[in-house]
Structure formats: C-alpha cells, structure tokens
Amino acid sequence: MAVLIDNDSTSDAHYWFLGMNGTDPRRTANSFQLSTADTVDGCTFRALLDTGTSKVIAARIETNNAGDPSGTLANANLTGTVTGTSNTTGTPVLHTVTFTAPVALLASTTYWLVVQFDSETGTDQYYRNFDSTANPYANGNLNKFAAAAWAAQATLDLF
Numbered sequence: 001m002a003v004l005i006d007n008d009s010t011s012d013a014h015y016w017f018l019g020m021n022g023t024d025p026r027r028t029a030n031s032f033q034l035s036t037a038d039t040v041d042g043c044t045f046r047a048l049l050d051t052g053t054s055k056v057i058a059a060r061i062e063t064n065n066a067g068d069p070s071g072t073l074a075n076a077n078l079t080g081t082v083t084g085t086s087n088t089t090g091t092p093v094l095h096t097v098t099f100t101a102p103v104a105l106l107a108s109t110t111y112w113l114v115v116q117f118d119s120e121t122g123t124d125q126y127y128r129n130f131d132s133t134a135n136p137y138a139n140g141n142l143n144k145f146a147a148a149a150w151a152a153q154a155t156l157d158l159f
Contacts, residue, residue, distance in 0.1 A: 018047060019055065019117050024147060027116040029062070029069045031140035034107050040078065041102040045115055046092035047084060056118040057084045059097040061111050068143055068150040069112035077101040081118050112143075 018028055043059050061078035062069040073079060077100040085093045105111060142153040 027145035029112045029114040042098040048092045058118040064110040075103040
C-alpha cells in the first residue's frame with residue numbers, strides 16, 4: 001500500500017480548526033502525487049478535540065480542480081470515517097481511517113486527501129487538525145477551507 005504523505009511530526013504547534021466555526025464548516029486538505037501507481041486502503045492524520053463533543057471525522061481522496069480539491073471522489077471507495085477522540089490536552093491523537101475498499105491510484109496525478117466532519121451541522125464544534133511549518137512533503141501542499149472557499153497554504157503540510 002502507498003504512503004500518501006509521510007509527515008509524522010508531533011512537535012509542531014501549528015494547527016487549523018476542523019469542524020464548525022459558528023455555522024461555517026472548516027476542512028483541511030493536502031495534495032499528493034504518487035511516484036508510481038499503487039493501491040490505497042486508508043489514511044492517518046493527527047487531531048486534538050478543541051471544543052464540543054467527539055464527532056465523526058471523514059477522510060476522502062478527491063480529484064484536483066485547478067489547485068484545489070474538486071469535491072469529487074477519485075473513486076467511490078476512497079472515503080471512510082473515524083470517531084474523533086475526546087482528548088482535549090496534550091499530544092495530537094493519531095486517527096486512522098480505513099477506506100471502503102482498496103483502490104489503485106495513478107502515478108504523477110494530483111489527488112487531495114480531504115479531512116472534514118462527516119456531518120457538517122451544529123455550531124462551534126471543532127478539532128485542531130495539525131500541520132507542519134517544515135513543509136516536509138515536496139509533492140503537494142495544504143489547503144484550508146473556510147467561508148465557502150479553499151485557500152492554499154504553500155509552506156504547510158498536513159500531519
């Protein structure tokens with residue numbers, strides 16, 4: 001199975017909110033390209049509950065649309081969920097999502113790993129979704145979603 005984005009740092013204190021800010025959904029995505037075609041069956045990411053109660057977090061692999069996630073799954077099986085932990089202090093918790101079924105992805109094609117609440121309803125409930133200012137992954141970048149638009153974060157990567 002392919003390693004999509006290899007960034008396992010836990011020391012960076014930089015983060016983005018994942019969830020609901022008022023009624024505005026917040027999402028995080030990181031683009032990636034595989035150097036060779038490979039099969040993907042899931043992903044991991046770090047998050048820490050900031051406020052609210054534990055929520056179901058969805059991870060999905062989307063196609064690229066002019067440098068942003070398209071909103072379209074690269075394959076119908078490339079989605080899955082995990083219940084976020086209720087830990088509110090300390091080290092960000094590693095969350096593992098298993099996709100519906102393994103899927104082969106093409107080499108040298110830009111895809112997006114998108115992390116969001118499974119049900120974007122309610123208000124003021126969010127996790128801190130951690131990223132790294134070290135920008136360790138050269139073949140992609142982090143985008144953050146707020147106010148109904150994606151914004152590129154060229155010097156950051158999701159972890």
